[in-house]
Amino acid sequence: MKVKKLVLPSIIIIVLFAGLFLLSNRSTNPSKKAVSSRATSFDKMQYSIDAPGSIWWIVNKKRTLPDGYVPQNLSVPKVQLRLDTTAEQMKIRSDITAPVEAMFTAAREKNISLLFASGYRSESYQRQLYNSYVAKDGQAAADRYSAKPGTSEHQTGLAFDVCEAGTNCDLEISFGATKAGKWIAQNASKFGFIVRYQKGKESITGYQYEPWHLRYVGTSLASELQKKNQTMEEMFGL
Ligand SMILES: [Zn+2]
The missing domain is CATH 1.20.5 (Single alpha-helices involved in coiled-coils or other helix-helix interfaces)
Structure with missing residues:
Protein backbone atom coordinates (compact mmCIF):
# COMPACT_ATOMS: atom_id res chain seq x y z
CA MET A 1 0.00 0.00 0.00
CA PHE A 42 37.94 33.60 -25.77
CA ASP A 43 39.96 32.91 -22.64
CA LYS A 44 41.99 35.95 -21.60
CA MET A 45 43.84 33.90 -18.99
CA GLN A 46 45.55 31.50 -21.42
CA TYR A 47 48.91 33.25 -20.99
CA SER A 48 50.32 35.84 -18.65
CA ILE A 49 50.58 39.43 -19.88
CA ASP A 50 53.08 40.19 -17.10
CA ALA A 51 55.54 37.30 -17.09
CA PRO A 52 58.74 38.04 -19.04
CA GLY A 53 58.92 35.65 -21.99
CA SER A 54 55.18 34.91 -22.12
CA ILE A 55 53.89 35.15 -25.71
CA TRP A 56 51.25 37.59 -24.38
CA TRP A 57 53.76 39.67 -22.42
CA ILE A 58 52.75 43.31 -22.87
CA VAL A 59 55.72 45.63 -23.15
CA ASN A 60 55.19 49.32 -23.77
CA LYS A 61 56.44 52.71 -22.58
CA LYS A 62 54.92 52.12 -19.14
CA ARG A 63 55.55 48.38 -18.88
CA THR A 64 59.31 48.13 -19.22
CA LEU A 65 61.51 45.04 -19.51
CA PRO A 66 63.59 43.79 -16.58
CA ASP A 67 67.08 45.36 -16.66
CA GLY A 68 69.29 43.70 -19.26
CA TYR A 69 66.60 41.19 -20.32
CA VAL A 70 67.77 38.72 -22.97
CA PRO A 71 65.44 35.99 -24.37
CA GLN A 72 66.65 32.45 -23.75
CA ASN A 73 66.84 31.06 -27.29
CA LEU A 74 67.39 33.16 -30.36
CA SER A 75 67.96 32.01 -33.91
CA VAL A 76 67.91 33.25 -37.47
CA PRO A 77 64.77 32.38 -39.47
CA LYS A 78 65.29 30.77 -42.87
CA VAL A 79 63.83 33.66 -44.88
CA GLN A 80 65.19 36.54 -46.95
CA LEU A 81 67.21 38.71 -44.57
CA ARG A 82 68.15 42.37 -44.80
CA LEU A 83 71.55 41.81 -43.16
CA ASP A 84 74.09 39.02 -42.88
CA THR A 85 73.11 35.99 -40.76
CA THR A 86 75.72 36.96 -38.18
CA ALA A 87 73.96 40.26 -37.36
CA GLU A 88 72.22 40.23 -33.97
CA GLN A 89 69.15 41.89 -35.48
CA MET A 90 68.53 38.98 -37.85
CA LYS A 91 67.57 36.83 -34.89
CA ILE A 92 64.20 36.18 -33.32
CA ARG A 93 63.06 33.83 -30.60
CA SER A 94 63.63 30.23 -31.70
CA ASP A 95 59.98 29.29 -31.16
CA ILE A 96 58.93 32.08 -33.55
CA THR A 97 61.11 31.14 -36.53
CA ALA A 98 58.58 28.57 -37.84
CA PRO A 99 55.63 31.03 -37.93
CA VAL A 100 57.88 33.66 -39.56
CA GLU A 101 58.95 31.16 -42.22
CA ALA A 102 55.35 30.01 -42.81
CA MET A 103 54.18 33.60 -43.27
CA PHE A 104 56.97 34.43 -45.73
CA THR A 105 56.16 31.28 -47.73
CA ALA A 106 52.45 32.14 -47.86
CA ALA A 107 53.27 35.69 -49.02
CA ARG A 108 55.56 34.28 -51.70
CA GLU A 109 52.65 32.24 -53.06
CA LYS A 110 50.86 35.58 -53.63
CA ASN A 111 53.93 36.96 -55.40
CA ILE A 112 54.91 39.07 -52.41
CA SER A 113 58.58 38.86 -51.57
CA LEU A 114 59.03 39.83 -47.93
CA LEU A 115 62.29 40.80 -46.31
CA PHE A 116 63.11 40.30 -42.63
CA ALA A 117 64.32 43.81 -41.79
CA SER A 118 65.01 43.72 -38.06
CA GLY A 119 64.21 41.31 -35.27
CA TYR A 120 65.85 41.02 -31.86
CA ARG A 121 67.61 44.08 -30.46
CA SER A 122 69.69 44.02 -27.31
CA GLU A 123 69.23 46.77 -24.78
CA SER A 124 72.63 48.25 -25.65
CA TYR A 125 71.86 48.31 -29.37
CA GLN A 126 68.48 49.95 -28.68
CA ARG A 127 70.34 52.56 -26.61
CA GLN A 128 72.65 53.39 -29.54
CA LEU A 129 69.69 53.56 -31.91
CA TYR A 130 67.55 55.73 -29.63
CA ASN A 131 70.41 58.13 -28.90
CA SER A 132 71.09 58.54 -32.61
CA TYR A 133 67.40 59.35 -33.27
CA VAL A 134 67.32 61.88 -30.42
CA ALA A 135 70.45 63.54 -31.83
CA LYS A 136 68.86 63.70 -35.29
CA ASP A 137 65.20 64.59 -34.58
CA GLY A 138 65.05 65.67 -30.92
CA GLN A 139 63.63 63.61 -28.07
CA ALA A 140 59.91 64.41 -28.54
CA ALA A 141 59.97 63.25 -32.16
CA ALA A 142 62.19 60.25 -31.42
CA ASP A 143 59.81 59.09 -28.70
CA ARG A 144 56.99 58.78 -31.21
CA TYR A 145 58.79 56.24 -33.36
CA SER A 146 61.58 54.78 -31.26
CA ALA A 147 61.55 53.04 -27.90
CA LYS A 148 63.74 54.10 -25.03
CA PRO A 149 66.23 51.36 -24.12
CA GLY A 150 64.49 48.79 -21.93
CA THR A 151 61.04 49.46 -23.39
CA SER A 152 61.36 48.02 -26.92
CA GLU A 153 59.32 45.03 -28.03
CA HIS A 154 62.29 44.08 -30.21
CA GLN A 155 64.21 43.24 -27.02
CA THR A 156 61.65 40.51 -26.18
CA GLY A 157 62.62 38.54 -29.31
CA LEU A 158 58.91 38.36 -30.16
CA ALA A 159 58.79 41.25 -32.63
CA PHE A 160 60.26 42.04 -36.01
CA ASP A 161 60.04 44.62 -38.76
CA VAL A 162 59.18 43.51 -42.27
CA CYS A 163 59.48 45.17 -45.66
CA GLU A 164 59.37 44.14 -49.28
CA ALA A 165 62.48 42.76 -50.95
CA GLY A 166 63.81 44.99 -53.72
CA THR A 167 62.68 48.20 -52.02
CA ASN A 168 64.91 50.47 -49.94
CA CYS A 169 63.21 49.12 -46.81
CA ASP A 170 62.85 52.53 -45.18
CA LEU A 171 59.98 51.41 -42.93
CA GLU A 172 57.62 54.20 -43.86
CA ILE A 173 53.89 54.55 -43.25
CA SER A 174 53.30 54.24 -47.01
CA PHE A 175 54.18 50.52 -46.67
CA GLY A 176 50.67 50.01 -45.27
CA ALA A 177 49.12 50.98 -48.62
CA THR A 178 51.30 48.65 -50.70
CA LYS A 179 50.24 45.17 -51.80
CA ALA A 180 52.67 43.68 -49.27
CA GLY A 181 51.47 45.95 -46.47
CA LYS A 182 47.83 45.14 -47.16
CA TRP A 183 48.57 41.42 -47.32
CA ILE A 184 50.36 41.64 -43.95
CA ALA A 185 47.47 43.51 -42.32
CA GLN A 186 45.02 40.93 -43.65
CA ASN A 187 46.97 37.71 -43.11
CA ALA A 188 49.59 38.07 -40.36
CA SER A 189 47.11 36.90 -37.70
CA LYS A 190 46.85 33.48 -39.39
CA PHE A 191 50.47 32.96 -38.39
CA GLY A 192 50.10 34.44 -34.91
CA PHE A 193 51.31 37.98 -35.63
CA ILE A 194 49.67 41.36 -35.13
CA VAL A 195 50.47 44.77 -36.55
CA ARG A 196 51.21 46.05 -33.07
CA TYR A 197 50.96 49.83 -33.65
CA GLN A 198 47.70 50.51 -35.43
CA LYS A 199 46.47 53.59 -37.23
CA GLY A 200 44.46 55.86 -34.91
CA LYS A 201 45.66 54.10 -31.75
CA GLU A 202 48.70 56.23 -31.00
CA SER A 203 47.27 57.53 -27.71
CA ILE A 204 46.75 53.92 -26.57
CA THR A 205 49.96 52.23 -27.76
CA GLY A 206 52.20 55.30 -27.45
CA TYR A 207 53.50 54.82 -30.99
CA GLN A 208 52.59 56.11 -34.39
CA TYR A 209 51.15 53.72 -36.98
CA GLU A 210 53.80 51.16 -37.94
CA PRO A 211 52.43 48.83 -40.61
CA TRP A 212 55.79 47.02 -40.72
CA HIS A 213 56.16 46.14 -37.03
CA LEU A 214 54.85 42.67 -36.23
CA ARG A 215 54.55 41.11 -32.83
CA TYR A 216 53.98 37.42 -32.16
CA VAL A 217 51.07 36.64 -29.80
CA GLY A 218 49.87 33.28 -31.20
CA THR A 219 46.96 32.70 -33.55
CA SER A 220 44.15 32.75 -30.97
CA LEU A 221 44.88 36.24 -29.62
CA ALA A 222 45.98 37.57 -33.01
CA SER A 223 42.68 36.65 -34.65
CA GLU A 224 40.68 37.92 -31.68
CA LEU A 225 42.45 41.31 -31.81
CA GLN A 226 41.92 41.54 -35.56
CA LYS A 227 38.24 40.64 -35.26
CA LYS A 228 37.69 43.29 -32.57
CA ASN A 229 40.10 45.83 -34.10
CA GLN A 230 41.76 46.20 -30.71
CA THR A 231 45.28 46.68 -29.42
CA MET A 232 46.72 44.45 -26.68
CA GLU A 233 46.27 47.35 -24.24
CA GLU A 234 42.54 47.61 -25.05
CA MET A 235 41.94 43.87 -24.89
CA PHE A 236 43.47 43.59 -21.43
CA GLY A 237 42.18 46.92 -20.13
CA LEU A 238 45.53 48.61 -19.58
ZN1 LIG B 1 59.75 47.45 -34.99
Missing part, protein backbone atom coordinates in the same frame (compact mmCIF):
# COMPACT_ATOMS: atom_id res chain seq x y z
CA LYS A 2 2.73 2.45 1.01
CA VAL A 3 4.67 1.85 -2.21
CA LYS A 4 1.58 2.33 -4.39
CA LYS A 5 0.84 5.64 -2.65
CA LEU A 6 4.27 6.93 -3.71
CA VAL A 7 4.11 5.83 -7.34
CA LEU A 8 1.53 8.34 -8.56
CA PRO A 9 3.17 11.49 -7.10
CA SER A 10 6.52 10.29 -8.44
CA ILE A 11 5.13 9.93 -11.97
CA ILE A 12 3.55 13.39 -11.76
CA ILE A 13 6.84 14.92 -10.66
CA ILE A 14 8.79 13.16 -13.43
CA VAL A 15 6.30 14.27 -16.09
CA LEU A 16 6.42 17.86 -14.81
CA PHE A 17 10.21 17.97 -14.90
CA ALA A 18 10.33 16.41 -18.36
CA GLY A 19 7.83 19.02 -19.60
CA LEU A 20 9.82 21.87 -18.10
CA PHE A 21 13.02 20.54 -19.63
CA LEU A 22 11.49 20.34 -23.11
CA LEU A 23 9.99 23.83 -22.80
CA SER A 24 13.27 25.40 -21.69
CA ASN A 25 15.10 23.80 -24.60
CA ARG A 26 12.51 24.94 -27.12
CA SER A 27 12.59 28.54 -25.90
CA THR A 28 16.33 28.82 -26.58
CA ASN A 29 17.12 29.36 -30.21
CA PRO A 30 19.95 26.90 -30.83
CA SER A 31 21.73 29.09 -33.39
CA LYS A 32 21.71 32.07 -31.02
CA LYS A 33 23.06 29.88 -28.27
CA ALA A 34 25.97 28.73 -30.46
CA VAL A 35 26.85 32.29 -31.44
CA SER A 36 26.85 33.62 -27.90
CA SER A 37 28.99 30.78 -26.59
CA ARG A 38 31.49 31.37 -29.39
CA ALA A 39 31.59 35.10 -28.62
CA THR A 40 32.37 34.51 -24.96
CA SER A 41 34.71 31.58 -25.50
Whole structure:
Protein backbone atom coordinates (compact mmCIF):
# COMPACT_ATOMS: atom_id res chain seq x y z
CA MET A 1 0.00 0.00 0.00
CA LYS A 2 2.73 2.45 1.01
CA VAL A 3 4.67 1.85 -2.21
CA LYS A 4 1.58 2.33 -4.39
CA LYS A 5 0.84 5.64 -2.65
CA LEU A 6 4.27 6.93 -3.71
CA VAL A 7 4.11 5.83 -7.34
CA LEU A 8 1.53 8.34 -8.56
CA PRO A 9 3.17 11.49 -7.10
CA SER A 10 6.52 10.29 -8.44
CA ILE A 11 5.13 9.93 -11.97
CA ILE A 12 3.55 13.39 -11.76
CA ILE A 13 6.84 14.92 -10.66
CA ILE A 14 8.79 13.16 -13.43
CA VAL A 15 6.30 14.27 -16.09
CA LEU A 16 6.42 17.86 -14.81
CA PHE A 17 10.21 17.97 -14.90
CA ALA A 18 10.33 16.41 -18.36
CA GLY A 19 7.83 19.02 -19.60
CA LEU A 20 9.82 21.87 -18.10
CA PHE A 21 13.02 20.54 -19.63
CA LEU A 22 11.49 20.34 -23.11
CA LEU A 23 9.99 23.83 -22.80
CA SER A 24 13.27 25.40 -21.69
CA ASN A 25 15.10 23.80 -24.60
CA ARG A 26 12.51 24.94 -27.12
CA SER A 27 12.59 28.54 -25.90
CA THR A 28 16.33 28.82 -26.58
CA ASN A 29 17.12 29.36 -30.21
CA PRO A 30 19.95 26.90 -30.83
CA SER A 31 21.73 29.09 -33.39
CA LYS A 32 21.71 32.07 -31.02
CA LYS A 33 23.06 29.88 -28.27
CA ALA A 34 25.97 28.73 -30.46
CA VAL A 35 26.85 32.29 -31.44
CA SER A 36 26.85 33.62 -27.90
CA SER A 37 28.99 30.78 -26.59
CA ARG A 38 31.49 31.37 -29.39
CA ALA A 39 31.59 35.10 -28.62
CA THR A 40 32.37 34.51 -24.96
CA SER A 41 34.71 31.58 -25.50
CA PHE A 42 37.94 33.60 -25.77
CA ASP A 43 39.96 32.91 -22.64
CA LYS A 44 41.99 35.95 -21.60
CA MET A 45 43.84 33.90 -18.99
CA GLN A 46 45.55 31.50 -21.42
CA TYR A 47 48.91 33.25 -20.99
CA SER A 48 50.32 35.84 -18.65
CA ILE A 49 50.58 39.43 -19.88
CA ASP A 50 53.08 40.19 -17.10
CA ALA A 51 55.54 37.30 -17.09
CA PRO A 52 58.74 38.04 -19.04
CA GLY A 53 58.92 35.65 -21.99
CA SER A 54 55.18 34.91 -22.12
CA ILE A 55 53.89 35.15 -25.71
CA TRP A 56 51.25 37.59 -24.38
CA TRP A 57 53.76 39.67 -22.42
CA ILE A 58 52.75 43.31 -22.87
CA VAL A 59 55.72 45.63 -23.15
CA ASN A 60 55.19 49.32 -23.77
CA LYS A 61 56.44 52.71 -22.58
CA LYS A 62 54.92 52.12 -19.14
CA ARG A 63 55.55 48.38 -18.88
CA THR A 64 59.31 48.13 -19.22
CA LEU A 65 61.51 45.04 -19.51
CA PRO A 66 63.59 43.79 -16.58
CA ASP A 67 67.08 45.36 -16.66
CA GLY A 68 69.29 43.70 -19.26
CA TYR A 69 66.60 41.19 -20.32
CA VAL A 70 67.77 38.72 -22.97
CA PRO A 71 65.44 35.99 -24.37
CA GLN A 72 66.65 32.45 -23.75
CA ASN A 73 66.84 31.06 -27.29
CA LEU A 74 67.39 33.16 -30.36
CA SER A 75 67.96 32.01 -33.91
CA VAL A 76 67.91 33.25 -37.47
CA PRO A 77 64.77 32.38 -39.47
CA LYS A 78 65.29 30.77 -42.87
CA VAL A 79 63.83 33.66 -44.88
CA GLN A 80 65.19 36.54 -46.95
CA LEU A 81 67.21 38.71 -44.57
CA ARG A 82 68.15 42.37 -44.80
CA LEU A 83 71.55 41.81 -43.16
CA ASP A 84 74.09 39.02 -42.88
CA THR A 85 73.11 35.99 -40.76
CA THR A 86 75.72 36.96 -38.18
CA ALA A 87 73.96 40.26 -37.36
CA GLU A 88 72.22 40.23 -33.97
CA GLN A 89 69.15 41.89 -35.48
CA MET A 90 68.53 38.98 -37.85
CA LYS A 91 67.57 36.83 -34.89
CA ILE A 92 64.20 36.18 -33.32
CA ARG A 93 63.06 33.83 -30.60
CA SER A 94 63.63 30.23 -31.70
CA ASP A 95 59.98 29.29 -31.16
CA ILE A 96 58.93 32.08 -33.55
CA THR A 97 61.11 31.14 -36.53
CA ALA A 98 58.58 28.57 -37.84
CA PRO A 99 55.63 31.03 -37.93
CA VAL A 100 57.88 33.66 -39.56
CA GLU A 101 58.95 31.16 -42.22
CA ALA A 102 55.35 30.01 -42.81
CA MET A 103 54.18 33.60 -43.27
CA PHE A 104 56.97 34.43 -45.73
CA THR A 105 56.16 31.28 -47.73
CA ALA A 106 52.45 32.14 -47.86
CA ALA A 107 53.27 35.69 -49.02
CA ARG A 108 55.56 34.28 -51.70
CA GLU A 109 52.65 32.24 -53.06
CA LYS A 110 50.86 35.58 -53.63
CA ASN A 111 53.93 36.96 -55.40
CA ILE A 112 54.91 39.07 -52.41
CA SER A 113 58.58 38.86 -51.57
CA LEU A 114 59.03 39.83 -47.93
CA LEU A 115 62.29 40.80 -46.31
CA PHE A 116 63.11 40.30 -42.63
CA ALA A 117 64.32 43.81 -41.79
CA SER A 118 65.01 43.72 -38.06
CA GLY A 119 64.21 41.31 -35.27
CA TYR A 120 65.85 41.02 -31.86
CA ARG A 121 67.61 44.08 -30.46
CA SER A 122 69.69 44.02 -27.31
CA GLU A 123 69.23 46.77 -24.78
CA SER A 124 72.63 48.25 -25.65
CA TYR A 125 71.86 48.31 -29.37
CA GLN A 126 68.48 49.95 -28.68
CA ARG A 127 70.34 52.56 -26.61
CA GLN A 128 72.65 53.39 -29.54
CA LEU A 129 69.69 53.56 -31.91
CA TYR A 130 67.55 55.73 -29.63
CA ASN A 131 70.41 58.13 -28.90
CA SER A 132 71.09 58.54 -32.61
CA TYR A 133 67.40 59.35 -33.27
CA VAL A 134 67.32 61.88 -30.42
CA ALA A 135 70.45 63.54 -31.83
CA LYS A 136 68.86 63.70 -35.29
CA ASP A 137 65.20 64.59 -34.58
CA GLY A 138 65.05 65.67 -30.92
CA GLN A 139 63.63 63.61 -28.07
CA ALA A 140 59.91 64.41 -28.54
CA ALA A 141 59.97 63.25 -32.16
CA ALA A 142 62.19 60.25 -31.42
CA ASP A 143 59.81 59.09 -28.70
CA ARG A 144 56.99 58.78 -31.21
CA TYR A 145 58.79 56.24 -33.36
CA SER A 146 61.58 54.78 -31.26
CA ALA A 147 61.55 53.04 -27.90
CA LYS A 148 63.74 54.10 -25.03
CA PRO A 149 66.23 51.36 -24.12
CA GLY A 150 64.49 48.79 -21.93
CA THR A 151 61.04 49.46 -23.39
CA SER A 152 61.36 48.02 -26.92
CA GLU A 153 59.32 45.03 -28.03
CA HIS A 154 62.29 44.08 -30.21
CA GLN A 155 64.21 43.24 -27.02
CA THR A 156 61.65 40.51 -26.18
CA GLY A 157 62.62 38.54 -29.31
CA LEU A 158 58.91 38.36 -30.16
CA ALA A 159 58.79 41.25 -32.63
CA PHE A 160 60.26 42.04 -36.01
CA ASP A 161 60.04 44.62 -38.76
CA VAL A 162 59.18 43.51 -42.27
CA CYS A 163 59.48 45.17 -45.66
CA GLU A 164 59.37 44.14 -49.28
CA ALA A 165 62.48 42.76 -50.95
CA GLY A 166 63.81 44.99 -53.72
CA THR A 167 62.68 48.20 -52.02
CA ASN A 168 64.91 50.47 -49.94
CA CYS A 169 63.21 49.12 -46.81
CA ASP A 170 62.85 52.53 -45.18
CA LEU A 171 59.98 51.41 -42.93
CA GLU A 172 57.62 54.20 -43.86
CA ILE A 173 53.89 54.55 -43.25
CA SER A 174 53.30 54.24 -47.01
CA PHE A 175 54.18 50.52 -46.67
CA GLY A 176 50.67 50.01 -45.27
CA ALA A 177 49.12 50.98 -48.62
CA THR A 178 51.30 48.65 -50.70
CA LYS A 179 50.24 45.17 -51.80
CA ALA A 180 52.67 43.68 -49.27
CA GLY A 181 51.47 45.95 -46.47
CA LYS A 182 47.83 45.14 -47.16
CA TRP A 183 48.57 41.42 -47.32
CA ILE A 184 50.36 41.64 -43.95
CA ALA A 185 47.47 43.51 -42.32
CA GLN A 186 45.02 40.93 -43.65
CA ASN A 187 46.97 37.71 -43.11
CA ALA A 188 49.59 38.07 -40.36
CA SER A 189 47.11 36.90 -37.70
CA LYS A 190 46.85 33.48 -39.39
CA PHE A 191 50.47 32.96 -38.39
CA GLY A 192 50.10 34.44 -34.91
CA PHE A 193 51.31 37.98 -35.63
CA ILE A 194 49.67 41.36 -35.13
CA VAL A 195 50.47 44.77 -36.55
CA ARG A 196 51.21 46.05 -33.07
CA TYR A 197 50.96 49.83 -33.65
CA GLN A 198 47.70 50.51 -35.43
CA LYS A 199 46.47 53.59 -37.23
CA GLY A 200 44.46 55.86 -34.91
CA LYS A 201 45.66 54.10 -31.75
CA GLU A 202 48.70 56.23 -31.00
CA SER A 203 47.27 57.53 -27.71
CA ILE A 204 46.75 53.92 -26.57
CA THR A 205 49.96 52.23 -27.76
CA GLY A 206 52.20 55.30 -27.45
CA TYR A 207 53.50 54.82 -30.99
CA GLN A 208 52.59 56.11 -34.39
CA TYR A 209 51.15 53.72 -36.98
CA GLU A 210 53.80 51.16 -37.94
CA PRO A 211 52.43 48.83 -40.61
CA TRP A 212 55.79 47.02 -40.72
CA HIS A 213 56.16 46.14 -37.03
CA LEU A 214 54.85 42.67 -36.23
CA ARG A 215 54.55 41.11 -32.83
CA TYR A 216 53.98 37.42 -32.16
CA VAL A 217 51.07 36.64 -29.80
CA GLY A 218 49.87 33.28 -31.20
CA THR A 219 46.96 32.70 -33.55
CA SER A 220 44.15 32.75 -30.97
CA LEU A 221 44.88 36.24 -29.62
CA ALA A 222 45.98 37.57 -33.01
CA SER A 223 42.68 36.65 -34.65
CA GLU A 224 40.68 37.92 -31.68
CA LEU A 225 42.45 41.31 -31.81
CA GLN A 226 41.92 41.54 -35.56
CA LYS A 227 38.24 40.64 -35.26
CA LYS A 228 37.69 43.29 -32.57
CA ASN A 229 40.10 45.83 -34.10
CA GLN A 230 41.76 46.20 -30.71
CA THR A 231 45.28 46.68 -29.42
CA MET A 232 46.72 44.45 -26.68
CA GLU A 233 46.27 47.35 -24.24
CA GLU A 234 42.54 47.61 -25.05
CA MET A 235 41.94 43.87 -24.89
CA PHE A 236 43.47 43.59 -21.43
CA GLY A 237 42.18 46.92 -20.13
CA LEU A 238 45.53 48.61 -19.58
ZN1 LIG B 1 59.75 47.45 -34.99
